[in-house]
Amino acid sequence: DVLHAHGSKGGAYARVVGTLLRASGSRVARIYTPHGGSMHYDPRSNAGRVYFAMERMLARIADAFVFVSQYEADAFAEKVGRIRKPSVIAYNGLRPEEFEPVATAPDARDFLYIGMLRDMKGPDVFISALALASKRLGRTPSAFIVGDGPDKARYFATVRELGLEDAVTFLEPMPARTAFRLSRNLVVPSRNESLPYIVLEGAAAGMPMVATNVGGIPEIFGGQAHRLVAPGSPEALAAALARLLADPPGAKAEAMILRAAVRERFSMTTMS
Secondary structure, eight states: OEEEEESHHHHHHHHHHHHHHHHTTOOOEEEEEOOSGGGGSOTTSHHHHHHHHHHHHHHTTOSEEEESSHHHHHHHHHHTOOOOSOEEEOOOOBOGGGGSOOOOOTTOEEEEEESOOSGGGOHHHHHHHHHHHHHHHSSOOOEEEEOOOTTHHHHHHHHHHTTOTTTEEEEOOOOHHHHHTTEEEEEEOOSSOSSOHHHHHHHHTTOOEEEBSOTTHHHHHGGGGGGOBOTTOHHHHHHHHHHHHHOHHHHHHHHHHHHHHHHHHSBHHHHO
């Protein structure tokens, strides 16, 4: 009855298959959520020209669009063109249990990065910022980096080069809320994002957080968007990390305000 495709590759497969089904007499609905994939490309690049030409062609055989953020709706309109089919913005929703507080382990570290280990997500910026923050604080902040990805070996090497081996530990991928127990603060240093679920999860858990001003993250932070830092800047990130450690009660108060706002706008009920 319904083919809902989330992401560029799925969007291509489902709309083509849905069109073939319709040609054979089935009235299946073809609904597409543009998310990541082709949407990250520069429309002026060769790859971007190809992908966005395909998106324009495939848009003709979609019945409706669901966007997970205003940022993605705007990016689609700018890169692909005005949508001539029904569309809606439906923010990702969190389950009630995701708003339960997370008990921090007694030996928790200062900061946590969790996600793909690739430059687009900014772990390299985070590692450099830790080294810079140590000069501001007079001590080296401790951190866990949780995840896997194509640039992991290079990040290991950077940690060694900066003399951070005792402060930074790499861990294999694990559920977000399990990782949240390991740290007092969450860091999302991305250069490029859509509407990152890890920011929603961290906010719902009441974790003090430093994040970058990219993609749909300002939509999550709402009235606290002024706290977001410039992407790709170790200096700006280091200043934000130092500020968080300098005032833990203030950081926690900000986190609880953000948690209440996220509960109101990003719940499963609101999404439905």
